[in-house]
Amino acid sequence: MVFPAIVVVLLFNYVPMYGIQLAFRDYDFTKGLTGGAWRGLHYFEQFVTNYMFADLMKNTVTISLATIILGFPAPIVLALILNQVKWRRAKKTLQTTVYLPHFISIVVMVGLLNVLLSPNTGIVGHILDWLGWGDFNMLASTRAFVPVYVLSDIWQHCGWNSIIYLAALSTVDPQLYDSAKIDGAGRWQTILHVDLPAIKPTIIILFILSMGNVLGTGFEKVFLMQNALNLPVSEVIVTYVYKIGIISNQFSYSAAIGLFNTLINFIFLVAMNAISRRASNISLW
Amino acid sequence: MKKAVPILLTLGLGAALLAGCSGSANNESGSAAAGNESGNNAAGGKVKLTAIITKHPLTEELAKMKWLQDAEDRAGVDIQWQEVTADWDQKKGALLAGGDVPDLIVGPNAISDADIAQFPGLFQDLTDLVAKDAPNVQAMFNDKPETKVIATQTDGKIYGLPKYQRFWPATATRQFINQKWLDHLGLKMPTTWDELFNVLKAFKDQDANGNGDPNDEIPMDFAPTGTGGFGYFQPTVLLGSEGITLTDGSGTGYFVEDGKVKNFLTDDRYKQMVEFLHKCYAAGLINPEVFTQDYTKFQSVARGTGDTAKVGFTWGWEVTDRFGNQLAPQYTSVAPLKVSADSTAKLSWDYDYNSLNYGSNMVVMSAKTKNKDAAMKFINELYDPKVSMQVLFGSLGTNIKDNGDGSYTVLPPADKNMDPGTWKWTSTWADNGPMYIADSLKLTLGTDMQSVGKQTEPLMGALGAVNPRTDVLPSMFIKYSTDDNNAMSLVNTNMMTLAIAKYSQWITKGGIENEWDGYVKNLEKIGLPNNLKIMQKYYDDYKSKA
Numbered sequence: 001m002v003f004p005a006i007v008v009v010l011l012f013n014y015v016p017m018y019g020i021q022l023a024f025r026d027y028d029f030t031k032g033l034t035g036g037a038w039r040g041l042h043y044f045e046q047f048v049t050n051y052m053f054a055d056l057m058k059n060t061v062t063i064s065l066a067t068i069i070l071g072f073p074a075p076i077v078l079a080l081i082l083n084q085v086k087w088r089r090a091k092k093t094l095q096t097t098v099y100l101p102h103f104i105s106i107v108v109m110v111g112l113l114n115v116l117l118s119p120n121t122g123i124v125g126h127i128l129d130w131l132g133w134g135d136f137n138m139l140a141s142t143r144a145f146v147p148v149y150v151l152s153d154i155w156q157h158c159g160w161n162s163i164i165y166l167a168a169l170s171t172v173d174p175q176l177y178d179s180a181k182i183d184g185a186g187r188w189q190t191i192l193h194v195d196l197p198a199i200k201p202t203i204i205i206l207f208i209l210s211m212g213n214v215l216g217t218g219f220e221k222v223f224l225m226q227n228a229l230n231l232p233v234s235e236v237i238v239t240y241v242y243k244i245g246i247i248s249n250q251f252s253y254s255a256a257i258g259l260f261n262t263l264i265n266f267i268f269l270v271a272m273n274a275i276s277r278r279a280s281n282i283s284l285w
Numbered sequence: 286m287k288k289a290v291p292i293l294l295t296l297g298l299g300a301a302l303l304a305g306c307s308g309s310a311n312n313e314s315g316s317a318a319a320g321n322e323s324g325n326n327a328a329g330g331k332v333k334l335t336a337i338i339t340k341h342p343l344t345e346e347l348a349k350m351k352w353l354q355d356a357e358d359r360a361g362v363d364i365q366w367q368e369v370t371a372d373w374d375q376k377k378g379a380l381l382a383g384g385d386v387p388d389l390i391v392g393p394n395a396i397s398d399a400d401i402a403q404f405p406g407l408f409q410d411l412t413d414l415v416a417k418d419a420p421n422v423q424a425m426f427n428d429k430p431e432t433k434v435i436a437t438q439t440d441g442k443i444y445g446l447p448k449y450q451r452f453w454p455a456t457a458t459r460q461f462i463n464q465k466w467l468d469h470l471g472l473k474m475p476t477t478w479d480e481l482f483n484v485l486k487a488f489k490d491q492d493a494n495g496n497g498d499p500n501d502e503i504p505m506d507f508a509p510t511g512t513g514g515f516g517y518f519q520p521t522v523l524l525g526s527e528g529i530t531l532t533d534g535s536g537t538g539y540f541v542e543d544g545k546v547k548n549f550l551t552d553d554r555y556k557q558m559v560e561f562l563h564k565c566y567a568a569g570l571i572n573p574e575v576f577t578q579d580y581t582k583f584q585s586v587a588r589g590t591g592d593t594a595k596v597g598f599t600w601g602w603e604v605t606d607r608f609g610n611q612l613a614p615q616y617t618s619v620a621p622l623k624v625s626a627d628s629t630a631k632l633s634w635d636y637d638y639n640s641l642n643y644g645s646n647m648v649v650m651s652a653k654t655k656n657k658d659a660a661m662k663f664i665n666e667l668y669d670p671k672v673s674m675q676v677l678f679g680s681l682g683t684n685i686k687d688n689g690d691g692s693y694t695v696l697p698p699a700d701k702n703m704d705p706g707t708w709k710w711t712s713t714w715a716d717n718g719p720m721y722i723a724d725s726l727k728l729t730l731g732t733d734m735q736s737v738g739k740q741t742e743p744l745m746g747a748l749g750a751v752n753p754r755t756d757v758l759p760s761m762f763i764k765y766s767t768d769d770n771n772a773m774s775l776v777n778t779n780m781m782t783l784a785i786a787k788y789s790q791w792i793t794k795g796g797i798e799n800e801w802d803g804y805v806k807n808l809e810k811i812g813l814p815n816n817l818k819i820m821q822k823y824y825d826d827y828k829s830k831a
Contacts, residue, residue, distance in 0.1 A: 246374060249771075
């Protein structure tokens with residue numbers, strides 16, 4: 001029965017990988033992906049010695065880490081809270097409300113941010129004005145870019161991501177709660193000693209997986225939120241690849257940067273997996 | 286049997302997916318090939334061609350353009366058009382990398398010189414075809430030799446054909462001020478930066494639009510700066526006050542002064558301009574959203590509400606386009622400002638004559654086109670004097686009146702709610718089409734073009750003093766080798782990321798005095814001096830020939 005899966009994975013995940021040679025060759029249209037002159041690590045060197053390299057790495061890591069550190073625990077907390085709501089209808093309504101934003105497309109989402117945060121006409125702008133921070137334009141600030149990016153991301157996806165934890169929580173044997181109560185545990189202690197251990201494997205696996213995305217900041221949102229003023233913190237590897245590859249037609253160079261990005265993700269993934277295997281015996285492989 | 290079903294399903298699904306993928310990519314060539322094979326013996330003996338046009342979002346369907354149907358008929362072709370209005374850059378990447386291009390691609394620089402160099406063999410060398418099938422194109426090359434220079438690549442071949450549209454002014458950017466506000470507050474028209482500052486300050490403090498709310502005026506606004514470079518309608522035109530002649534907006538900062546290629550990003554005069562803009566910004570005279578708004582918002586803000594104008598001083602193409610029909614009468618065009626009353630710098634302005642009147646690679650042909658002669662005959666039709674006029678302004682009868690004595694008049698919009706510019710862009714290809722408007726054509730222009738001319742008059746003194754031979758970077762006429770082009774664009778991408786960020790930061794927060802030296806050093810480290818050297822070499826080479 002595994003055979004069909006193997007075929008699909010080979011066909012769609014491994015066969016296209018021959019294309020990564022492009023990162024080591026000059027792209028020559030007439031000779032196809034594999035026909036250009038071999039340049040070895042030339043394009044990698046070009047990237048690492050690039051003037052932009054340090055900034056790109058710093059911005060990408062900052063945005064990704066902030067998203068993980070703040071964004072990862074949020075759905076867990078939300079799931080634990082939702083799990084405490086005993087009235088079924090309230091729980092359902094609450095759940096639907098928090099996961100609906102997930103379906104807003106990124107373009108609309110950034111449009112919303114632009115409208116809400118506009119210092120002249122936006123509601124947040126008016127609130128800030130009222131608080132006496134009238135001159136603060138969040139869309140333009142290098143300090144506010146990462147918080148705005150991360151918080152709006154959490155708002156949008158936290159509800160949806162909590163579903164998997166809620167599912168894990170639903171498998172907890174009710175007897176455990178009862179016995180915890182008999183032992184005199186309050187709500188807080190049930191969460192700490194029953195709920196959390198129950199979803200621990202899910203948490204660790206999802207965390208390892210998300211570490212593999214450390215440099216995988218989503219392209220669209222960053223690109224759409226980018227403007228002249230926040231450029232020092234919003235230029236990340238993927239947006240730079242877009243500018244170099246698509247706008248300037250340098251396919252080999254952008255392929256090399258993309259591959260470099262993937263390589264670092266892979267290292268993070270392996271490292272986290274090893275740490276978690278040592279520490280808690282839970283791992284991907 | 287039990288096992289076979291999922292396997293078959295998987296393979297079937299895989300095949301379907303593969304077919305789906307390649308299907309969407311090959312659609313164009315599939316139908317193109319089918320069209321061509323049956324082409325010559327199709328009904329009416331017409332040759333079937335496929336084409337892509339990158340048109341303006343406003344432009345209506347090509348099927349409704351009478352002049353185009355007529356031109357196709359005369360050339361004996363039947364073209365299946367694919368009309369692209371957005372995201373052409375992304376679509377193009379996939380199209381070219383896949384190697385499947387339609388017979389013709391029409392649009393201003395839709396296929397750039399860099400694309401042609403990057404994808405050799407994909408596009409047809411038109412040199413012989415022009416000589417054989419296209420007398421109208423040949424006539425353009427003879428009358429305006431510079432069009433041939435634009436068309437000729439470094440290897441001496443011609444892949445894309447240029448356009449020449451003659452009537453356009455020498456600059457894209459005009460400078461407007463609200464005359465009604467000036468009169469209302471009893472102020473004089475500013476002539477220097479300091480006077481401008483005082484006028485803007487008065488606009489801000491004294492309820493210039495007289496609606497009772499002293500805080501809703503935006504004294505100065507300019508077009509959003511992209512993250513990739515500057516452009517039209519931006520305060521960089523103030524560099525003209527210091528004697529720098531921008532060319533085609535100088536998006537990446539390059540300009541020519543006395544025959545030397547320079548970049549204003551490291552020029553002290555640019556520093557001075559940024560300092561002035563910061564002074565304005567710090568005094569609350571510039572729209573606080575100037576770096577975060579998009580172009581649509583920039584335009585809609587200036588159109589105000591009813592009779593109440595919002596913006597005092599700004600830049601734009603034409604007054605009705607910038608402020609709408611209702612507010613337009615309140616504004617007048619301003620002459621270039623001096624830095625100060627005792628400044629001796631020769632006033633200049635953004636000189637865009639080349640990019641507004643010429644265009645490169647307006648139409649290219651696929652090397653795989655089956656019936657190249659027929660395709661070339663159609664292209665030749667577009668360059669016919671009478672057709673070209675209709676490419677630009679719309680069909681004879683509905684958009685242009687034939688006066689019968691060999692002269693023509695552009696008619697006012699049939700839709701009374703539209704301004705002439707919008708009407709033109711709606712009903713025809715307008716500036717996006719290949720064309721040759723001969724200098725001998727007798728044509729009376731529409732009101733929009735006449736008023737552009739009028740609004741350019743205050744700038745003419747400065748523009749007239751520009752010497753195109755020594756003060757203008759002839760970007761359109763210079764072809765770089767692929768290696769030089771790649772090296773330069775890499776440097777430019779890095780350079781603009783730094784420069785645009787610093788520019789916007791210095792204007793809004795200040796700090797240029799302390800950061801300037803480090804910034805200049807960084808731009809040099811990125812590779813600006815080398816780019817200047819390359820450009821100087823090509824520029825000298827161009828001048829020695831022209």
